[in-house]
Amino acid sequence: MGSQKKRNFQIEAFKHRVVVDPKYADKTWKILEHAIHEIYNHNASGLSFEELYRNAYNMVLHKFGEKLYSGLVSTMTSHLKDISKFIEAAQGGLFLEELNRKWADHNKALQMIRDILMYMDRTFIPSTHKTPVHELGLNLWRDNIIHSSKIQTRLLNTLLELVLRERNGEVINRGLMRNIIKMLMDLGSSVYQEDFEKPFLEVSADFYRVESQKFIECCDCADYLKKAERRLNEEMERVSQYLDAKSEVKITNVVEKEMIANHMLRLVHMENSGLVNMLLDDKYDDLGRMYNLFRRVPNGLSTIREVMTSHIRDTGKHLVTDPERLRDPVEFVQRLLDEKDKYDRIIGSSFNNDKTFQNALTSSFEYFINLNPRSPEFISLFVDDKLRKGLKGVSEEDVEIILDKVMMLFRYLQEKDVFEKYYKQHLAKRLLSGKTVSDDAERSLIVKLKTECGYQFTCKLEGMFTDMKTSQDTMQGFNSAHGADLGDGPTLAVTVLTTGSWPTQPSITCNLPTEMLALCEKFRSYYLGTHTGRRLTWQTNMGTADIKATFAKGQKHELHVSTYQMCVLMLFNNADRLSYKEIEQATEIPASDLKRCMQSMACVKGKNVLRKEPMSKDIGEDDVFFVNDKFTNKLYKVKIGTVVAQKETEPEKQETRQRVEEDRKPQIEAAIVRIMKSRRVLDHNNLIAEVTKQLQSRFLANPVEIKKRIESLIERDFLERDNVDRKLYRYLA
Amino acid sequence: MSFPRKTGSPNPMSIKANDVDLFHSASNIALMQLLEQIDILFDTYANEMTNLIEASGIEELCSDLKVGADDVRMLMLAWKMKAKKQGFITQDEWRRGLKALEANSLEKLQRALPALEREVMRPSNFKDFYAFAFRYSLTEERQKTLDIGSICLLLKIVLGSQFRPQVDSFTQYLQMQKEYKVLTFDQWMGFYQFCNEISFPDLNNYDDQLAWPLVLDSFVEWIRQKNN
Numbered sequence: 001m002g003s004q005k006k007r008n009f010q011i012e013a014f015k016h017r018v019v020v021d022p023k024y025a026d027k028t029w030k031i032l033e034h035a036i037h038e039i040y041n042h043n044a045s046g047l048s049f050e051e052l053y054r055n056a057y058n059m060v061l062h063k064f065g066e067k068l069y070s071g072l073v074s075t076m077t078s079h080l081k082d083i084s085k086f087i088e089a090a091q092g093g094l095f096l097e098e099l100n101r102k103w104a105d106h107n108k109a110l111q112m113i114r115d116i117l118m119y120m121d122r123t124f125i126p127s128t129h130k131t132p133v134h135e136l137g138l139n140l141w142r143d144n145i146i147h148s149s150k151i152q153t154r155l156l157n158t159l160l161e162l163v164l165r166e167r168n169g170e171v172i173n174r175g176l177m178r179n180i181i182k183m184l185m186d187l188g189s190s191v192y193q194e195d196f197e198k199p200f201l202e203v204s205a206d207f208y209r210v211e212s213q214k215f216i217e218c219c220d221c222a223d224y225l226k227k228a229e230r231r232l233n234e235e236m237e238r239v240s241q242y243l244d245a246k247s248e249v250k251i252t253n254v255v256e257k258e259m260i261a262n263h264m265l266r267l268v269h270m271e272n273s274g275l276v277n278m279l280l281d282d283k284y285d286d287l288g289r290m291y292n293l294f295r296r297v298p299n300g301l302s303t304i305r306e307v308m309t310s311h312i313r314d315t316g317k318h319l320v321t322d323p324e325r326l327r328d329p330v331e332f333v334q335r336l337l338d339e340k341d342k343y344d345r346i347i348g349s350s351f352n353n354d355k356t357f358q359n360a361l362t363s364s365f366e367y368f369i370n371l372n373p374r375s376p377e378f379i380s381l382f383v384d385d386k387l388r389k390g391l392k393g394v395s396e397e398d399v400e401i402i403l404d405k406v407m408m409l410f411r412y413l414q415e416k417d418v419f420e421k422y423y424k425q426h427l428a429k430r431l432l433s434g435k436t437v438s439d440d441a442e443r444s445l446i447v448k449l450k451t452e453c454g455y456q457f458t459c460k461l462e463g464m465f466t467d468m469k470t471s472q473d474t475m476q477g478f479n480s481a482h483g484a485d486l487g488d489g490p491t492l493a494v495t496v497l498t499t500g501s502w503p504t505q506p507s508i509t510c511n512l513p514t515e516m517l518a519l520c521e522k523f524r525s526y527y528l529g530t531h532t533g534r535r536l537t538w539q540t541n542m543g544t545a546d547i548k549a550t551f552a553k554g555q556k557h558e559l560h561v562s563t564y565q566m567c568v569l570m571l572f573n574n575a576d577r578l579s580y581k582e583i584e585q586a587t588e589i590p591a592s593d594l595k596r597c598m599q600s601m602a603c604v605k606g607k608n609v610l611r612k613e614p615m616s617k618d619i620g621e622d623d624v625f626f627v628n629d630k631f632t633n634k635l636y637k638v639k640i641g642t643v644v645a646q647k648e649t650e651p652e653k654q655e656t657r658q659r660v661e662e663d664r665k666p667q668i669e670a671a672i673v674r675i676m677k678s679r680r681v682l683d684h685n686n687l688i689a690e691v692t693k694q695l696q697s698r699f700l701a702n703p704v705e706i707k708k709r710i711e712s713l714i715e716r717d718f719l720e721r722d723n724v725d726r727k728l729y730r731y732l733a
Numbered sequence: 734m735s736f737p738r739k740t741g742s743p744n745p746m747s748i749k750a751n752d753v754d755l756f757h758s759a760s761n762i763a764l765m766q767l768l769e770q771i772d773i774l775f776d777t778y779a780n781e782m783t784n785l786i787e788a789s790g791i792e793e794l795c796s797d798l799k800v801g802a803d804d805v806r807m808l809m810l811a812w813k814m815k816a817k818k819q820g821f822i823t824q825d826e827w828r829r830g831l832k833a834l835e836a837n838s839l840e841k842l843q844r845a846l847p848a849l850e851r852e853v854m855r856p857s858n859f860k861d862f863y864a865f866a867f868r869y870s871l872t873e874e875r876q877k878t879l880d881i882g883s884i885c886l887l888l889k890i891v892l893g894s895q896f897r898p899q900v901d902s903f904t905q906y907l908q909m910q911k912e913y914k915v916l917t918f919d920q921w922m923g924f925y926q927f928c929n930e931i932s933f934p935d936l937n938n939y940d941d942q943l944a945w946p947l948v949l950d951s952f953v954e955w956i957r958q959k960n961n
Binding site: 683684685703704707708711714715721726727729 | 877917919920922923926942943944946947950
């Protein structure tokens with residue numbers, strides 16, 4: 001071998017032109033076209049993915065992308081047209097099935113085609129802004145199948161009919177439905193909405209409109225609500241099973257509107273079964289259902305609330321103005337508490353503890369409790385009854401519960417100062433007669449009142465308790481100092497009351513029997529010895545006495561009487577027979593009190609320690625009294641006369657009210673002065689508003705009364721009117 | 734110029750401080766003469782002892798002026814004088830009033846009355862005059878209220894020409910009701926505002942929620958009840 005001539009290594013371009021066979025594109029396309037056919041004909045297994053991909057790749061590379069794309073479009077379109085005819089031909093129930101099957105096929109085909117044409121999808125299509133293959137496939141399906149004139153309507157009707165049948169109780173092929181609906185969703189939300197959802201909602205509205213009309217004619221409220229609830233749940237389940245989740249709120253709105261909103265008022269006011277009946281019968285479940293359904297519609301809850309409120313107000317109004325109910329104050333208040341409990345339970349179990357309902361309940365109670373001007377008095381009487389006997393044997397927790405309930409009623413009162421007056425009177429009587437069931441309960445209530453109304457409200461009440469305690473100490477001191485002197489004589493138990501703290505009583509004349517006078521004087525000098533500068537006045541209308549009596553036939557009794565009664569009875573130690581006038585003269589007790597006193601001793605069966613001639617019920621000026629020799633009583637200790645708080649008589653009522661009105665005047669003036677002092681200048685309307693607000697916790701101030709006080713203050717030069725604007729008031733320092 | 738010599742009559746030469754300037758100014762001789770003549774006129778009506786024009790003097794003045802004692806113009810004159818006490822005119826008050834009216838003789842005074850009326854009726858002055866009327870009518874030292882009878886008379890005099898229907902109605906009400914035995918200055922002024930602001934007799938724009946004195950609230954209620 002000889003040596004070879006060394007050549008330079010060069011890489012040369014192709015010397016020959018690469019000629020692209022013009023028929024090359026056609027040929028390549030034909031291959032691809034054929035492949036598409038095969039794919040659609042379920043013959044894909046015979047194809048070579050690699051070869052097809054390469055062909056498609058080459059077409060795009062050699063700038064035949066346009067031809068490829070348009071070829072794809074037309075091929076696919078023609079296939080779809082065939083498929084369309086096929087589907088159209090399906091009968092009855094098979095229609096959907098075929099559609100479903102063909103859709104699945106199409107998707108599979110589309111995937112394969114897309115894979116084959118992936119290079120075009122990634123390069124040619126984006127640069128020419130054409131629709132990508134997958135999307136193209138969906139659009140073509142949409143345009144050629146779903147929107148084909150023979151299929152579009154039929155599809156919708158079929159779907160709607162299935163829904164109707166299911167609503168009417170039939171079982172349908174949910175899986176198939178789901179697939180079809182999914183297909184529509186996949187084709188685009190506008191397809192789903194336009195081709196299914198919108199008509200679905202319309203048809204549903206019609207359906208429920210008709211159904212609700214039918215139900216409302218033949219069902220009672222509770223049944224109707226159950227049906228509505230059932231339908232609502234059905235629709236929600238339907239959506240979760242085979243519709244787009246976004247449809248849930250739309251279809252539930254339809255049901256809510258047709259079944260609930262449109263019939264709301266009729267349901268609520270339905271005779272014998274509406275809201276009021278449910279409330280009366282404590283139908284917790286039905287009420288809960290109504291609440292849950294109505295809260296879904298506008299104004300639903302406010303409708304319930306309004307009807308409930310006006311019902312409570314009406315019943316409340318009847319309760320407080322019914323003379324039958326007002327006979328027994330304790331009963332009356334108990335009824336109020338029961339009503340409140342009832343509605344608390346309803347709001348708790350059926351109305352979800354809804355705050356707006358609680359507020360409506362509160363405002364209703366505030367409204368009707370204050371319709372009866374005696375409510376403050378009655379509530380105090382209720383408390384009085386409880387503290388005297390009602391709470392006997394009740395556990396501490398239960399006592400607190402009852403007192404808290406009373407406080408709740410108290411809060412509703414507008415005229416809290418009236419309550420205070422009565423409470424004071426009743427408390428005084430309880431303390432003085434020693435008739436309170438539990439000191440702790442009394443104190444607990446005072447604390448609650450203090451927390452609610454402030455120190456001022458309760459300081460006097462607390463003063464009363466202090467007096468009781470102090471008096472005990474005083475008595476101890478007195479007895480140890482003078483106890484030896486007393487010997488066999490009467491014993492004295494004195495309670496010293498501080499004038500400001502106790503309800504004012506006018507001092508009444510009464511001549512004490514001689515047996516007592518010396519003893520009373522002893523006490524007075526003892527007390528004043530340790531408390532100089534004070535003045536003591538015996539309150540004979542508030543005391544009691546225990547007397548041992550021996551009657552003609554030897555009966556011995558111990559009588560518990562009032563001080564007045566004691567004075568009268570002691571007279572009979574020195575006389576067998578006394579006329580009314582003689583008794584009046586000797587005791588100097590005022591006529592009305594004396595008459596009541598005599599009545600309770602001579603005219604009441606079982607307590608008639610005295611005998612009266614004539615035997616009439618009333619006390620006449622000329623009556624004559626004797627000791628009743630024939631007096632008997634099973635018990636040794638006999639209690640005569642009632643010291644229990646009663647409902648006030650008319651004149652007493654007037655007096656109390658007048659005192660309350662008088663007390664309010666300085667309070668109003670003080671408020672006016674306080675406000676004007678800090679504001680300096682204020683116009684009329686604002687002044688009235690602020691005064692009312694300041695006094696709210698005690699009573700509801702009357703604007704006319706406030707005006708009167710303002711004018712009085714102007715006259716006394718505390719305020720003046722502005723010269724130019726007479727609406728303005730100015731504070732005069 | 735002769736100076737009347739009455740005991741107790743002030744020597745016109747004992748000039749008060751506010752006349753000092755005038756005295757010094759030569760061109761004000763006319764003014765000085767005016768003052769002197771005013772003083773002379775004063776003396777014709779005044780009580781020598783007290784140097785005040787009292788009830789009888791006032792009566793005489795009225796008849797000289799040909800004006801009734803209850804005539805509103807007398808009240809206007811008192812206002813012009815800034816008189817403090819009803820039934821009495823001090824020398825200062827007399828001087829003040831007549832100087833302002835430029836009246837140094839009875840005739841001039843008489844002629845000045847119509848102008849005085851017009852002056853008082855001007856809205857800017859009338860409120861002040863109205864307030865003055867009340868205060869002027871108080872007789873006692875610490876008195877702050879006027880009895881209903883006096884109120885009614887005074888209203889007729891002062892407002893009778895301008896607000897006849899309101900005055901008639903209100904006086905009727907006052908005399909009929911029993912709650913108020915007197916009226917305060919505040920209530921008096923309130924009525925004037927009432928006449929000016931509230932359409933009468935329909936009372937359509939009266940709102941008892943506003944700051945009207947209570948007596949007017951009651952008055953309006955009385956009218957409304959009557960109309961029903």
